Amino acid sequence: MFIKPKYGTENLMSDYKSTLNLPETGFPMRGDLAKREPGMLARWTDDDLYGIIRAAKKGKKNLHSA
Incomplete structure (x- = not known):
């Protein structure tokens, strides 16, 4: 069962680009x-x-040569 938080949800889907280690x-x-x-x-x-x-x-x- 998932309980939705009453506060602090504005930053849940923030920009994750800075946390990724991309080449x-x-x-x-x-x-x-x-x-x-x-x-x-x-x-x-x-x-x-x-x-x-x-x-x-x-x-x-x-492969096919004798």
Whole structure:
């Protein structure tokens, strides 16, 4: 059973931001994937990221190689 206090309720839902230990990062802490993804894909294509990964793995065995 919950008993509602008669006084002192004005500070129950105060700002808790100062009590949290959140990291300071150099990247945005929001999604925005729909806006950022085209730029990321373009950069990966320009840098030929897939080709670099394939070249690094060339000659190495994988799960399905005999």
